[in-house]
Amino acid sequence: MGNHEMIGAVVTLVGSVFLFLGALGIVRMPDLYNRMQAGTKATTLGNLMALLGIGIIHPAWLIKLVLIALFVLITNPLSSHALARSARRSGVPLADVTVRDEYEEVLVEKGIEP
Amino acid sequence: MRTIVGFFAAFITLLALWLALVGNLDPQEIAAGSIVAVAVAVIARGAPFTGRSLRFLHPRRLVTALVYIPYLLWSIVESNVDVALRVIDPSLPIRPGIVRVRTRLKNPVARLVLANSITLTPGTLTVDLCEDELCIHWVDVQARNIDEATKKIVTGFERFLEVIFE
Numbered sequence: 659m660g661n662h663e664m665i666g667a668v669v670t671l672v673g674s675v676f677l678f679l680g681a682l683g684i685v686r687m688p689d690l691y692n693r694m695q696a697g698t699k700a701t702t703l704g705n706l707m708a709l710l711g712i713g714i715i716h717p718a719w720l721i722k723l724v725l726i727a728l729f730v731l732i733t734n735p736l737s738s739h740a741l742a743r744s745a746r747r748s749g750v751p752l753a754d755v756t757v758r759d760e761y762e763e764v765l766v767e768k769g770i771e772p
Numbered sequence: 773m774r775t776i777v778g779f780f781a782a783f784i785t786l787l788a789l790w791l792a793l794v795g796n797l798d799p800q801e802i803a804a805g806s807i808v809a810v811a812v813a814v815i816a817r818g819a820p821f822t823g824r825s826l827r828f829l830h831p832r833r834l835v836t837a838l839v840y841i842p843y844l845l846w847s848i849v850e851s852n853v854d855v856a857l858r859v860i861d862p863s864l865p866i867r868p869g870i871v872r873v874r875t876r877l878k879n880p881v882a883r884l885v886l887a888n889s890i891t892l893t894p895g896t897l898t899v900d901l902c903e904d905e906l907c908i909h910w911v912d913v914q915a916r917n918i919d920e921a922t923k924k925i926v927t928g929f930e931r932f933l934e935v936i937f938e
Contacts, residue, residue, distance in 0.1 A: 676852060683859040691897070691909045692868050696859055699894035703852035706845075721792045735891035735898070742899045742909060746870075758869035760918075761899055761907040 666714035673707025680704060689753035690745055698738040705730055775817065782813040833936050840932040847893045847928070855894040855911065869913040872905050873922040876930060882937035889929045896925055 683696020706727055713723045747770060752759060790805035791797065858865055877883050887898040890908060897909040908925060915921035 676856060679856040679859050683855070686859060686864055687866075688864075689868075691870075691899075692866060692911060695894055695897055695909070695911050696855060699852075699855070699892065699897070702848055702892060702894065706848075718795070721795060725789075725792060731892065732888070735888040739887065739891055739898050742897055746899055752870075753868065755866065756869050757867050757913050758871060760872045761870040764872070764900065764902060764905075764907060 662717075663715050666711045668711070669714060670708050670711030673704045673709075673711060676704030676707065677701050678704075688755060690750050691742060691752060694738055694742055698734065698741075702730070702734060779813050779817070782816060783809050786812055836932055836935040840936065843932065844889055844892065844929075847889075851893040851895045858911065866911050867913050868909065868911050870899060870907055870909050871913060871915060871921045871925075872907055872918050873926050874905055874918060875922075875926055876904075877933055877938065879937040882933045885937070886926070886929055886933055890925060 680697050680699075680701040684693045687693045687696050709723045709727050709730075713720045746761060747765070786809035787802075787805050790809065791801065794801045794805070875883065875886060877886055883901060887901055887906060890896050890906070891898045895911045898906055899909050900907045906926075908921075910921075910925070913921075915924055
């Protein structure tokens with residue numbers, strides 16, 4: 659096993675630890691919004707590190723991996739935003755520990771929430 | 773004139789993307805890529821590249837954009853570690869809430885990048901964008917009012933985006 663393969667494997671492993679913690683967050687967090695925070699985004703770094711690790715092992719794939727990383731960075735926030743927005747608008751409740759909801763006044767103003 | 777510039781910008785971007793995907797400079801690949809890129813650029817009439825979007829090639833904007841990328845990546849790393857530590861902590865230390873923040877950015881693309889950047893850094897998630905305010909779900913609310921929240925979440929990104937897009 660070459661040196662760069664070793665480094666690449668370690669980077670990918672650290673990335674997968676973040677992916678695991680994202681999954682753990684989905685189980686532990688109290689409501690949909692906090693689950694999304696852990697599940698869709700604590701995984702951003704896990705994803706990027708997994709791609710980086712593969713790039714270190716196979717430098718020839720680097721350009722393609724950078725394109726995949728860019729695709730993830732552009733689409734990931736869009737989908738989580740769309741999910742969170744539609745969840746809040748269709749009345750998915752926030753957890754009891756929630757300290758504040760300033761979005762409610764916006765929804766009331768727009769006549770979406772009574 | 774604008775359409776011609778837009779057409780070439782679209783053609784070059786598409787061809788570069790194609791060559792990056794095939795990963796070599798074989799004349800056959802270049803020929804096939806060129807034909808498809810011309811066809812797509814003609815059908816799309818140069819969209820989304822208009823003469824106006826080429827002003828982003830101004831050196832000051834480009835340099836700021838190049839500085840912005842590592843800044844964003846570092847924020848992602850920092851806040852990923854933060855959220856990961858909260859998940860491992862047995863007491864699950866979160867104080868979630870949805871806060872409103874203001875943005876000075878007017879350009880729609882700049883606002884898109886701002887909203888995306890905020891969502892990419894874990895702990896903050898853009899729920900909605902209405903006029904000059906964003907509603908953000910925050911895992912650990914550390915601000916008492918809109919100005920404080922704006923300063924903590926938006927200002928860092930805004931400094932760069934103002935130069936790049938406005």
